[in-house]
Amino acid sequence: MTTQNLLVELFVEELPPKALKKLGDSFAATLAEQLRAMGLATAESVVTAYASPRRLAAHITHVLLKAADKAVQQKLMPVAVGLDPAGNPTQALIKKLSALGADVSDPAQAVAALKRAPDGKAEALFYDSLVTGATLDTGLQKALDEALSKLPIPKVMSYQLETDCELPGWSSVNFVRPAHGLVALHGSTVVPVKALGLKAGNSTKGHRFEAKKDVVVLKDADSYVAALLNDGAVIASFAERRAEIVRQLTAAATKLGGGVRAIEDEALLDEVTALVERPNVLVCEFEKEFLAVPQECLILTMKANQKYFPLLDAAGKLTNKFLVVSNISPSDASAVIGGNERVVRPRLADAKFFFDQDRKKTLASRVEGLGKVVYHNKLGTQGERVERVRAIAKAIAQQLGDAKLVAAADTAARLAKTDLLTDMVGEFPELQGIMGGYYARHDGLGDEVANAIEDHYKPRFAGDELPRNTVGLTVALADKLETLVGMFGIGNLPTGDKDPFALRRHALGVIRMLVETECPIGLDLLLRVTADQFSAIAEFQRERIFGALFDFIYERLRGYFKEDRASQTESGIKQSFAYSSQEIEAVLALKPSMLSDIEGRLFAVMQFASLPEAPALAAANKRISNILKKEQEVDAHVSEVLLKEEAEKKLYAALKDVVPQANKQFEAGDYTASLKTLAALRAPVDAFFDGVMVNAEEMDLRLNRQGLLKSLHDAMNRVADLSRLAA
Known part of the structure; x- marks a missing residue:
């Protein structure tokens, strides 16, 4: 056709x-x-x-x-329902055929046109028809x-x-x-x-x-x-119009020279593409005096309110020029340029006014005002929340450093939320934290505390940078943990795609900070320290909350470690690799509290999985796990006197020889070496299962052999649950 x-x-x-x-x-x-x-x-x-x-x-x-017309076969009903004992159509069959538009004037002929075929339990009647194409x-x-x-x-x-x-x-x-x-x-x-x-x-x-x-x-x-x-005069394609805007933005910035470039913002680019049908990029400017205002404020007001593209110099600093994507292309664009410059001026003036007014009060003077701002009706005010974050931050700082770190973390935590009461953040909520950093420097608090205040919301999104210093890391961890424990404590858990308090993002932020900075604090300790600050959480509720929150965080861990990782070869070449689901499950099955260890454990398991001994040892581990599961409690104790078979004696001797070395490597954090050392157990383990009956009739022999297997199981599964590697 x-x-x-x-x-x-x-x-x-x-x-x-x-x-x-x-x-x-x-x-x-x-x-x-x-x-x-x-x-x-x-x-x-x-x-x-x-x-x-x-x-x-x-x-x-x-x-x-x-x-095209289409042949369709339709199942009608079982033969026993459609035909009587004499083979004549029942009323049910005639009614069905009529509904399908079949000719039933001659019932016998109508039945003859039907097909019989088995359909599971019984024989059924099928009707072939030709459906006219649309x-x-x-x-x-x-x-x-x-x-x-x-x-x-x-x-x-x-x-x-x-x-x-x-x-x-x-x-x-x-x-x-x-x-x-x-x-x-x-x-x-x-x-x-x-x-x-x-x-x-x-x-x-x-x-x-x-x-x-x-x-x-x-x-x-x-x-x-x-x-x-x-x-x-319309570019119909969204993609072509977008590409044309990018081309014109680049050309306009290049023409200005000096390494000037338009700010990159994919969402803004999409929005502007949706506002014009035939784009025309024009260069505008504003008074240089406005550059005294933090550039984040100026950039945000130009992008969010006016849909302009601010221009940055080669060093990434804001210039007093910006680009406008106009929907008209007059021969003389001066009126369009002038109009946009007049429109942006009051916006920038407002930002300057807010900045000047906010600096008339110190951040410390605003702390008391947080007590009048409701955080959550079940969790109190922002002031109460700040006190909880302070206590958590101090506890973390005590684990990470000295009294100086504790003092700096306490100061940053006490002041981190005060910029919520400023005019600038009231107008631009997106600047919370950022403005706190500027005002902290103005108050003479120094870069360490100022950076921590600015960074305590980080990471804000996937791929965002982490806090720049230990003080910032401490306060950011405290802030996110307080939110997670508090919301889980009152039952505000994410459901489906709804996560109004961004708890998934907070959990991933905690993971990234603990893993990527190799923070030497266990997750269980962090959660207990955090829960101690909530008097509303009864003692009996804590274990339930810990269990739910642990599962929640470990679910995010699975996704985090499924992403591609990067390694560097001896020649300096970066390579990409990914852990398998089996390797991830093997490590996370132990739920190691020290998240900073997980990357090392995963890498060790990946190296172990590539060894020729790995499949047999993983299968043996799975077999041992199944044997031990059937027993209520097995003591990892072995009596040499009760070792009768040669294979069990050799396995016990191998354990005494190999395990101390593997444990020493494990305690030193060399998980790869520990697992490679344990790989030497393959031959005695195989021989044991070939020649020894674990569940012997004599109870003392049975318990001793189970104890031997328990000792083997404990030794081999310190890094990960190797049975998870079994196919």
Whole structure:
């Protein structure tokens, strides 16, 4: 069958910029998916999504005018139900056939057309029919309806339609924005579909201000992009428009010289791409006096409020120039540039005012005010929370350093939340912590404390940097642990994709800080120290909370260690590798409290798994585990007098020879060497299982052999549960 390309476009008022790309992708994908399901699109069909501020469109190649007819076999009912003992159709069968549109005027002939075939327990009747393929008219209508209903619309609005009745606007429609046009072209033929009160045609509108023609007529489906660009001054493709913005941003920054570059922000780039139909990048500037304000404040207000791209110099410092992505391209852009400069000036002036006002009060003077800010109705005020964080931070600092570290950590923890009461953070919550660092330096507290205040929220997201110093690490750990234990204590656990208190992120932050800084404090100690600060958590609840929180953190650990790791060869070349799920489970099965040890344990297990002795020892470990599980309690004690068989004597001798050395290596933290040393046990272990009956009839022999296996099991599973490596 011959095919032609299909174009569908919905022309609307300005769509929500942050949702535009998802809307465009969803619209095109659902259309294509539905057409394929109906047999109207082929396996060779290529789908291209288009999305601009005022349109959603899809171009689909190789679309049929009519889908092929399809033979369908339908199971009706068991033979015993459909036919009486004489072989005549029952009323149930006739009724079923009638519902399917079969000719039942001659019951005998209708039955003869049926097929019999076994279906599990009994023989059943099957009906063969030919289903007529869908036409594009009806199929596209269904696909379009489905595509619109499945759009990930952030918020629906209701608007009225002009109708042919005497009262205009009597009908109303619910959609993301009012729709004003619909195009549906199969080749050059209009497909008569409807949507949102609109009938499909072959014309659309271009740029709101710069289109060469008020109405852009499309010759056929394939002329869409060129016609919109030439007659409508619109770049239809989201990706092409984005690439053009990047090109212009780079060119404008390069032209300024001095290593100037536009700030990188993928989310801002996507949002700006969704705001313009034909981008034009212009260079603007503001007064240099505003550069006295912390650059984070200026950058945030320019990006968040104005959608501008600030320019940084070669050293990463903010300049007094910025880039604007305009939606118009006048011959004289001075008015556009001047307008944007006038708009940004009050924003920057506000930031300067907030900064100047905030510095009139010290952070220390704001501490008392935290007692008036509710943190959570079950966990008290921010002031009470700060006291808990202080106590946790001091306990951690005592484990990591001296009295100087304890004092610095206490100061940073006491002041870390005070910037929440400043005007700047009130206006820009994203700057919490950052502004605290600036104000701490202004108060003369020094870089160590100031950096700790700024860093105590880190890591904020996946891949974010960790706190820069030990004081910051201490306060950041205390802050995240306080949140985790407090929220688990009152039952505010994440459910599904809902995690309003970002507990998953907090748990991953704790993991990263403990693992990547090799922090020598056990997780159990950290959780108990934290729980001690919550008087509301009863003693009997703590074990339950610890268990749930341990499982929660270890679940995050599994995901963390499944990510690719990096190692460096002797020649300095970095290589990437990944731990297997078996290796990760082997280590985490022991739930080692010292998270800083886990990486070393995993690497040791990975090295052990590559040894030729590993499969046999892992299988033996699994066998030993199964034997010991059947016994209530086994004492790891061996009496040499009761060793009767030569194989058990040799295994015991090997244990006495190998285990002390392996234990010494384990205690020194050389897990790889410890496991390699234990690999020497393979031969005596194999010989033991080949020649010794563990569950001997004599009870003293049985208990002694179980004790031997328990000694072996304990020795071999200090680094990891090696039975998890068994296939």
